[in-house]
Amino acid sequence: MSHSHSHDHHDHSHAPTVSGDNERKVLLSFFLIFTFMIVEVIGGLISGSLALLADAGHMLTDAAALALAYAAFRFGRRAPDSRRTFGYLRFEVIAGFINAITLFAIVAWIIYEAWQRFQEPHAVLAGPMFGVAVAGLLINVLVFWILTRGDSEHVNIRGAALHVLGDLLGSVGAVMAAIVIYYTGWTPIDPILSVVVSLLILRSAWKLLVKSLHILLEGAPGDATPEKIAYHLRNKVPGVADVSHVHVWSITSGRMLATLHVRPAADADIQEVVRAVERELQSQFRIEHATIAPQWDDEPPSCSLSRTPHRAHTHNHGPQEYAR
Structure with missing residues (x-):
């Protein structure tokens, strides 16, 4: 019985080269988003705004997308060993699956709180809500600018930029809700907006769950069955x-x-x-x-x-x- 081996030593990856600039861009964006997510949680608790808390949940999806992109860059470079013959490439998928499950729990809590607030309206401090929402909008604009500078063709960076662009809509909504509450005192706009933002989170979480579970189950890629x-x-x-x-x-x-x-x-x-x-x-x-x-x-x-x-x-x- 004869065996013949053919080895091609060129890199056939079709993804753009991962550069140090890409890694720094993603890491800086992650710290900006994650830090402001904490600020938004505090602002939501102080102002009583569920919309801000929901937007913080949406920012968590952004931070997770950026963290996964960074993890893919770092772990993807680790050499395989005798125990892990493909290295740590699947770490990104496992993290994505855990992230998706966490996001479902966050959405369930926000929707439950929104229902409670429809039953018993809470006071919302429009001033602090407006200040935090505007700051969140500016942070999202800054991060989107960072991610789209220079090489933005890498699939992970493009995905993270789309996440941040989606969060921009949530921040705009929170600003508008604060203005409505300030001028009209109509607080139901706050839980209504929180549900809308939750649906955006749910969409991201569902796509991430399906994609990561399909890879973990060794499913065939859609374009290569x-x-x-x-x-x-x-x-x-x-x-x-x-x-x-x-x-x-x-x-x-x-x-x-x-x-x-x-x-x-x-x-x-x-x-x-x-x-x-x-x-x-x-x-x-x-x-x-x-x-x-x-x-x-x-x-x-x-x-x-x-x-x-x-x-x-x-x-x-x-x-x-x-x-x-």
Whole structure:
């Protein structure tokens, strides 16, 4: 039984390079948002404004997005070891899952408090509420400016910027609610706004929960399902007679891996077929690490996940991250 290995030592990541500037930008933004979130909680308690507390909850989603982006930068660089052969790349996903569960609890509390306030209206101090809301708006504008300066193409930075942009709407709403309460004394606007902001938090939390749970369950990425990969390789790669037993999953957001069996045509050069399949997986599906097992007509079909690929296999990975 012969084994052939093909290694490509280029980095095939399609994400922009993580720079020190990106890390500093994200870290500074995190400290600004997290610090003001605490100020907003204090301001909400002093003024009696549930809308400010809800906006602080929304700021927590921003802080979490920035913390996850920073964690992805830092942990993504850690080299694998004998116990963690893919390093710490999945740390970001686990943190995201825990964050999503926490946000659901925050939303439940805000909605409960809003209902209580509809039953028994609370006094709201419009002055302190207005001051804190305006300051929150300015902080969000500053953080959005920081994140969108220079290289803003990285997926984590773009995601964090969108979070902050959403929080801008919450801050604008809190400013308007404070103005309404100051001039009309109509306090129900405060719990109404808190529910609106809670729905924004709920949307972010749901998307984060679904995405992180899908990755933790080894779900196939939407744009690289086994069916799409098999169909594409059968029709686009010369020398491929059939593709079977395709398994594709993500280690973390944007980092995909795959294993598959390829049956070469009778007159095909197996090494050329394997290399062509590798290139196609990289260029069309952004799969950075592939294990390809050639399979011949006289071999019985097998789909055991624990079985070692036979005859020949090939690994394709970027530097360090995917040492196995």
